[in-house]
Amino acid sequence: MTIKAVLTDIEGTTSSVNFVYEVLFPYAVQHLPAFVLANAQQPAVAAQLEAVRADSQEPDADVPRLIEILLEWIAADRKATALKALQGMIWAEGYQNGQLRGHVYPDAVAALQRWHAQGYRLYVYSSGSIQAQQLIFGCSEAGDLSPLFSGYFDTTSGPKREAASYERIAQAIDLPAEQILFLSDIVEELDAAQQAGMQTCGLARMGGELPGHGQVASFAVIDLGGF
Structure with missing residues (x-):
């Protein structure tokens, strides 16, 4: 079956895990308290804070408590949609004022440009x-890569380790799953995409094994015609 679309993960795939953990997360930790205090009444922020109250089962949590919860979630690398949304808002300010530039591996930049x-x-x-995805590519060290992409998906499409999430994405892309190649460095994500019918290729940039899937160390050696 001919590949017509590529669906890629970011962290550990197109971009360094270190960028996320050593640059983005510390930036969010540093700026989150002041950002939330200054913007808690803004509708977009207030909606996410209400979601934090619901998710944490603390419906009466005040803003200082919500900040504590969010910082705890960052430390635990919790995949909470409300946290991700707030982090995206904070990072947006960092990208806009030039304090942040998105890291994308040069081999990923070249392959994405070629495939497009x-x-x-x-x-x-x-x-x-x-929003965070758009920022990392739109304000990358390699320039604005956003014109390369036809769409973005996050946890609002479902957890990344569940096949149903990839089925929803295939429906949204409007292609048969087998015409979509999914790239990731996490075997459980690759397994879920494979269960949904997608083609898969693992990125093992630092070595290691991704059993059950073809794997490469660089985008440069991915041959879309070989799937």
Whole structure:
């Protein structure tokens, strides 16, 4: 079956895990308290804070308590949609004022540009919010890569380790699952995409094994015609 679209993870796949844990997360930790205090009454922020109250089962939590909860979630790397949305807002300020630049591996940049030029449709699926995804590519060290992508998906499409999430994405892309290649560095995500009928390729940049899937150490050696 011919591949017509590529769906890629970000962290550990197109971009360094270290960028997320050593740059983005510390930036969010540093700026989250002041951001939430300053913007708690803004509708977009207030809606996410209400979601934090619901998710934490603390319906009466005040803003200082909500900040504590959010910082605890960051420390635990919790994949909470409300946290991801708030982090995205904080990072947006960092990108806009030039304090942040998105890391994308040069081999990923070159392959994505080549595939786009060849007519493949490119999509992103990450646990980070869609806004955060758009920022990392739109304000990358390699420039604005956002024109390469046809769409973005986050945890609002479902958990990344569940096949149903990939079925929803295939429906949204409007292609048979077998015409979509999913790229990730996490075997459980690759398993879920495979169960949904997608083609898969694992990125093992630092070595290791992703059993049950073809794997490469670089985007440069991925041959879309070989699937």
